[in-house]
Amino acid sequence: MSDFHIRHGLGETRAAVIENFRLVEMHIARDGDGLAAGARLAGQLTRRLGARGIALAGGEELLVEPWPAGATEGATVTLEVTRAAWRERGRDRLAKARPTNLDPWPAPGLESQLHARGHVLKPGWPADVSSQWDDAFEAAQLGRLPFESGNLVLVPTPAFLAVDVDGHGLAMATPALTTLARAIRLWGLGGSIVVDLPTTDREQRSRAADAFDQAMGKLPFERTAINGFGLMQIVRPRPGPSILERAQLDRAGTEAIALLETALTDPATGPLALRPAPPVIRWLEARPQLLEELARRTHRPVSLTAGAADAQA
Incomplete structure (x- = not known):
């Protein structure tokens, strides 16, 4: 049994599992991640591709394997997500799902997953956890x-x-x-x-x-x-x-999260002008609720203007 800490940031939740004062597991859930493994929900079958096919569920396309027995394109079935979507170099992979007879059910969050494994939640996000996290994430980026x-x-x-x-x-x-x-x-x-x-x-x-x-x-x-x-x-x-994949293949998301964290602690007053690279702007514009929440917490109007172009999508 291990301890774990949860940090709920703007646009990102982090969970750190600690054993003998050492970081042994890192978990991240980001705004816009899409359907998580374990979720069960209704989906519409849109295209059959032999023994598998494509469905639309929860606002995103999923790869369904196997194709439900006796089902036709356009039918609505209950699906269980077995693999979340993720980014690869040059393309994005669809989430993967299979048909199920079980009732719809949301995927468990990070805290529930770690509790189910017997880990004990400890309060806060201590400095030593933060330091180890930063070092390990930097190693993943490299x-x-x-x-x-x-x-x-x-x-x-x-x-x-x-x-x-x-x-x-x-x-x-x-x-x-x-x-x-x-x-x-x-x-x-x-x-x-x-x-x-x-x-x-x-x-x-x-x-x-x-x-x-x-x-x-x-x-x-x-x-x-x-x-x-x-x-x-x-x-x-x-x-x-x-x-590792988040750190290397979703630099725009990583930089956007860091930008939001910095903006939250900015002591200045008046309009808050953010000037990230264009890929970061696109990431944030796809999640307008984050900018709205930033404005609400800081009591400042927020604007986005293109800055340095060194971030990768």
Whole structure:
């Protein structure tokens, strides 16, 4: 059993799981995330694509798999979301759902999910939690995580998460894989993960794989053996975007949240003029309720004007 802290910010909720004073899990829910895994709701089937198809539910399109038996295009059915939508390089993936006979039900929030796992909510967002969070999120943005004899370099791709082990020495495999297990839990990494380890002998490969299995604890996963070229594949559930994907592929959202936080604490009076990069403006304009809430909390009129163009969509 672990403790966790919740921080409800403007446009974003964060949850930090702490064990022995150390941040071990990061969770984020952002305004506009769309349907979350676990939600059950009515959806209209719009297009059949063989054994699967597309439906419209909750204001967004979902990939439905399998297509409900006996259903036709235009029918309304109850769907259970199994995977939230997320952003990839060059495209966005639709949320995924399956037909269900259960009654509609909203997806549990972060606090409910962590309570259900036996974690204990602690009040506030202490300074040490904030510091660890900032360091871990920055590491996710950089895609680099150090270990005792090198670094993990993590790059999300549409096909899989590529993990390269950067360093020297034949004994790197064990610390690299135990650090990867920590990163999987910390950032919620899922889907297909391909690890490129230094070439080493069979005994060291076996020892490293065993260390990885132990470090993963109760986290669900499957993996291959480490082959003679140092490659290992891991497959995990992927209910939604990981912290790594949010940090690297949704920079506009990250910068928008930071801008709102800064604006909330601005001691000035009079009109509040925000001048972010165009992608950040687009992110905020798609969520006008956030600007309305900012104006309400600060008692200041808020305007958006294009500024530096260094943020990526």
